[in-house]
Amino acid sequence: MTIKELGRELREMYLNAPKGDAVAMIHLFGIMYADEISNFENAKNEIIQVSGISQSYITELSKGIKLAKYVIPK
Template identity: 40%
Template sequence: MSNLSNKINILGGKLRELHRSFPAGEKTTAIHLFGIKYSDEMLDLTRADLDKVSEAAGLKPIYGLELRKMIKLGKYVMPK
C-alpha cells in the first residue's frame, strides 16, 4: 500500500469515528470539524484524494468538497 493510500485510509477511519460519534442532525458538523481539526494533515491532498477520504469513511465522495472548504478555513479557526 502506498503512503498516499495509507494516509487516505487513516484519515478516513478518523472521519468515520468522528462522524459516528455525532448525533443525527449534526453529521455534517462532524465533517466540518474533522476538516478543520485535520487541516494541516490534509493540505497536500487533492480534491480527488479528499473524495477518497470521504469514501474511506463510508460517506459520499461529494463530502470531499466540504473537507476542502474546511481545510481552507482551518488556517483561521481552531476547534474548542
C-alpha cells in the same frame, strides 16, 4: 497519518456525531486535519471514499479545510 487512517477518523467522527451535527463534524475534521490532508495529492476524494460516507460530502470537507486558516477547535 495515512489516507486510510484519515478516512477511518472521518468515518468515526461522522457516525458518532450528535444528532443533527454530522455535517459539522465533517467541517471539524477538515479543520483539525487540514495540514495532514494537504500532504497528499487528491486526498479529499480518497479520504471520503475510504470513510464510506457519501461522495457529495467532499464539498463540506473542502469548507472545513478552508476554515482551518481562521478557526481553532475548542
